[in-house]
Amino acid sequence: MSDNMTKHEIRKEIKAKRAMLGEAYIKNNSAAIFKKIKEMPEFKKNHDILVYVSYNNEVDTHDFINDCISLDKNVYVPKVYGKDMKFIKINSFHDLTPGAYGIPEPDDDGTVWEDSDEAFMVMPGMAFDLSHHRAGYGGGFYDRFLKDHNNIFTVAAAFEMQITKEFETDEFDICPDIIVTQDRVF
Numbered sequence: 001m002s003d004n005m006t007k008h009e010i011r012k013e014i015k016a017k018r019a020m021l022g023e024a025y026i027k028n029n030s031a032a033i034f035k036k037i038k039e040m041p042e043f044k045k046n047h048d049i050l051v052y053v054s055y056n057n058e059v060d061t062h063d064f065i066n067d068c069i070s071l072d073k074n075v076y077v078p079k080v081y082g083k084d085m086k087f088i089k090i091n092s093f094h095d096l097t098p099g100a101y102g103i104p105e106p107d108d109d110g111t112v113w114e115d116s117d118e119a120f121m122v123m124p125g126m127a128f129d130l131s132h133h134r135a136g137y138g139g140g141f142y143d144r145f146l147k148d149h150n151n152i153f154t155v156a157a158a159f160e161m162q163i164t165k166e167f168e169t170d171e172f173d174i175c176p177d178i179i180v181t182q183d184r185v186f
């Protein structure tokens with residue numbers, strides 16, 4: 001076990017590889033990933049959808065966000081406040097402007113997601129292993145947010161190239177319930 005890569009090493013490796021992905025790979029595989037996500041019973045039954053706004057070469061969430069709005073779901077996206085983040089409701093992409101780290105974020109004045117009975121979250125990440133361990137950008141935003149919210153069904157959207165062999169994790173890491181790539185759901 002001690003020769004497992006650290007989260008830091010794995011993050012660096014996948015980040016470099018992901019930066020090389022082409023537009024077609026991102027577009028086609030993002031569509032394949034969200035086709036599977038939209039078929040999930042947990043997606044269908046939940047009204048509150050917490051989803052990141054993709055940037056750089058993350059799995060692209062733009063079409064999915066529009067689909068959710070068309071389906072009359074409540075779409076909440078992250079906004080960073082210091083070391084924490086809140087999820088704020090948006091009605092369209094016009095509600096977003098580049099914020100922390102250049103990620104498109106909503107303004108302050110939107111409705112903040114409060115604990116409801118249940119919600120469905122699509123979370124980003126840099127790397128995942130088969131035990132559902134997750135490495136993000138290293139800010140710990142999702143770990144801190146999910147620690148306080150236990151009633152969220154969490155699905156990670158990842159390209160197949162982001163699934164790696166087992167890596168070292170910390171006890172505060174929160175694992176997604178399900179990981180969806182273009183090839184599998186596990």
Ligand SMILES: Nc1nc2c(c(=O)[nH]1)N(C=O)[C@@H](CNc1ccc(C(=O)N[C@@H](CCC(=O)O)C(=O)O)cc1)CN2
Nearest residue numbers: 052053054055078080085101103124136137139141142
């Ligand atoms: N699209 C998206 N939104 C998200 C996240 C995410 O992973 N993806 N987050 C998930 O937590 C939160 C923002 N987290 C972040 C944490 C650290 C850095 C960061 O360190 N940025 C550096 C270098 C980034 C890099 O390594 O490429 C920078 O911009 O200088 C960025 C975002 C909330 N919103």
Ligand SMILES: Nc1ncnc2c1ncn2[C@@H]1O[C@H](COP(=O)(O)OP(=O)(O)OP(=O)(O)O)[C@@H](O)[C@H]1O
Nearest residue numbers: 134135136137138139140141142143144147172173
């Ligand atoms: N529950 C927590 N309480 C306090 N600090 C935490 C908690 N979870 C994580 N952290 C802090 O956040 C930092 C980054 O954690 P980690 O490397 O797991 O980030 P990440 O999951 O890659 O980032 P992100 O969730 O933003 O994508 C750690 O140094 C850790 O100290």
